[in-house]
Amino acid sequence: MIRAKSIWAAWMCWVGLLSAAIGASQGDDVAGSAMLRDAMKHISAYHVGQPKSDKVLRVVYFTPGDRDPLADHAGRLDRILDDVAGFYREGFKRFGQDTGGLPLERKDGKLVIHQVKGKLPASSYTYESGSITKAEVRAALKGIVDMDREHVLILYALCHQESDGRYVFNSPYYGDGASSNSSGLCHAADCELLDPRLLGETEKQMVYTEHYYPRVEQTIGKFNGWYIGGIAHELGHGLGLPHDNGSKEERGFGSSLMGGGNLHYRGELWGDRAPAFLSRATALQLASHPLMTRSDKGRDTEAHGYFEKLEFSGNAGELHIKGKTAGAVPAYGAIAYIWPMSAKTDHRAVTCPVVLEEGGFEMDIAGLRPDSYWLKLNSLHVNGAVSNEYFVLKVDKSNQINLAEMNGEWLVDRADLAIHRQDPRAREFVSDEVISAAPTAESAGKLRVLRGLLDPAVPADLSSAKEDHAWLSDAAWTKAEVGWGMPTRNAFWSDGRFRMGTFLTLKQKPYEKGLYAHAPSHYGFAVDQKWKTFTATVGLRDGAQAVGSAVFVVRGDGKELYRSELLRAGENADVSVDVSGVKNLELLTEGGNGNTSNAWSIWVDPKVTR
Structure with a gap:
């Protein structure tokens, strides 16, 4: 001792x-001091006159x-x-x-x-x-x-x-x-x-x-x-x-x-x-x-912050970000965090903080080497709240950055958030003009999915369809039950409290067509002997925890036509079943070994063909 x-x-x-x-080993930070001075003008103006919090x-x-x-x-x-x-x-x-x-x-x-x-x-x-x-x-x-x-x-x-x-x-x-x-x-x-x-x-x-x-x-x-x-x-x-x-x-x-x-x-x-x-x-x-402010103003207020405008540009290993923030509570700053995906944690995230000017900001991130990174953008609000968005940043061997993908993903994020918050501008964000101008096919597809959530199409009648194929996720069903949440077409279910992502993805690939089918689930369709083959890809949607698992079953007129192996997170299977002569087609999922926890089962591209 x-x-x-x-x-x-x-x-x-x-x-x-x-x-x-104190004050000697690291020295004063002149640039940082100027930044904090500007930030405090925004913060102080919001809290002026407030009683001191206890x-x-x-x-x-x-x-x-x-x-x-x-x-x-x-x-x-x-x-x-x-x-x-x-x-x-x-x-x-x-x-x-x-x-x-x-x-x-x-x-x-x-x-x-x-x-x-x-x-x-x-x-x-x-x-x-x-x-x-x-x-x-x-x-x-x-x-x-x-x-x-x-x-x-x-x-x-x-x-x-x-x-x-x-x-x-x-x-x-x-x-x-x-x-x-x-x-x-x-x-x-x-x-x-x-x-x-x-x-x-x-x-x-x-x-x-x-x-x-x-x-x-x-x-x-x-x-x-x-x-x-x-x-x-x-x-x-x-x-x-x-x-x-x-x-x-x-x-x-x-x-x-x-x-x-x-x-x-x-x-x-x-x-x-x-x-x-x-x-x-x-x-x-x-x-x-x-x-730190010793003020309770806005302490319990949801900031509902988002990036009203966001544009990625640059190349040759240098990323330029230009944006504008918005929300129910004013923002005063923005911070970019970047770290390699290969890192086990984000402890080494390099940051780029800026103070807003009239809600807008610009920042430059130089010296990016060929690699795949996570990019997190935070907007800081004067009541202490923080809003964020994540992007995948890739720099190829010629130092070119995946700018189109990042700009497209922001369009999707903006629309997705607006729909989630029931923003009256949501339809503007999924208009024909926005979709046609989307910088990538993937972002255009996701925007179409989001528009379908706002304006769902009338389900098709499979018995009278004239086309040579039909998506079951767009068809009228005779039965629809899921183990958690609500039956959902072409998207992952959410009720506003539980948001695990809108899109149906398997191994990071998004699908425009599919059925949310958390086990145990049961979908039924009247195909009326009009179709020859049913095909789909099945698995647990990305994000499912290791505890989750599911078995996928196809039945025709009560007879089992297909049963998958037990599939866990990260595994999927392609399904192709002869449904000639079938009147009633059923798609079912079961929890693996009776366990339905985290059984985020989905049927993607579920299609019948002549």
Whole structure:
């Protein structure tokens, strides 16, 4: 164990080093400061005259049923959270913005810590137990902490020391701020050696095991950098911040906190050459967060943001984006995030943040190498809400970018969102003129599907059809039942609450014709002995989880004519069945082995021919 005298010496060393490091190691960001200044004009104008919010970050300390809180947990947590709040405050100061940092719940000058005793022993909790502990915290603090309307940090006393001196962590450790402006939650681990006073301890070593690392040997100072940095990083997620490795212009400043900076927190104190910093994109988004503006105006208002205009241009490895935002709540900024599809995560996403001018923006992203990337565009709203759209960005070997596909996908996204929100302009977005001008055949096909949702055609009568083929998804049915949702033609079912994508896709290929058929499902058609062959492709629509599976069955006049193998996510099969002489054709799906969870079964291109 570390003696009190050495703790005091480390603390004094830390204070001195930190005083010298603030504002010096990374330096002021002139361009970032100008950007934040412009952003604050928009944000301040929206919140002017509002009373100061009393909302604060609530801190919960979770102890398993068979253990007590770790040593000096109250004092250490006070120092830890004060240090993290200070890190955010210093990050904004580097951009010329004086803020109070993250507001902490305090009473008589001390951090308020809400204690919760778990119902289970420590051995029953793991990294995967976040949903269990969240439910226990919700029940224990009902009427005290509102998990649905506040921002909450849960720290866990799920660390113990083995006989060999090794520390073992079994704690949930992640953040979730999906509704970032109204609520957010993050989980993090506590340890008796976790204390910002020990960030400068570069001599003494420790060994530990946790979810990601079977065995780590490092100095106590570096451990504190990693784990207090982890709290700062996951808290960022709890506030709605995505992963963000910073812009190319910021590479000389160190490591972005929301990229890999959680492993470089206060690195200047323990010998790290690339200490963590708050990036421009992180600061731009966080500037409007209710905990930073201290205003509740629009806190629970849906922004309904979207890109009213969007145009991709460029080439030779350089992408130019021009756009205009709109929504129920004004937007003030936009951020582009780009990371390779080959990467396991988006931790290394390069960002390009801009402030809007009259709702519009332009940005240039240079130096793109031949590869396939994810491109996420976020619009930032003055109440702290964030809206986003995703695109597939491809750069070929000659450095040409798939501009037509990206521009076409935006036309589809715009129309899809308008239909989902019942925007009166939706029909304009799927007009004949828009479809004929669509830059790709795929985007034109998707727009036709969307128009069909707005203006569905009268189902065809298969017994009187004159053509040599007919799509069953456009035909009148005699029976239509699905296991979840409603029978749907040429699109994936959605009721507005559950949106898993509009289009019928298998292995990333979209289909204009098809039937939504979540198992168990049953479609019936009167074919009246008029047709010879039924064909289709079957499978689970893209996005289905591994637990999903289905079996597809074709029956004619009650007799089984075809039964597929059990198909799981990512698998499909081609069907061709002789239906000569059949009066009543039936298409059925069954859950694999009786399981219908996530059975996103679809029949695509279901067709009968003469």
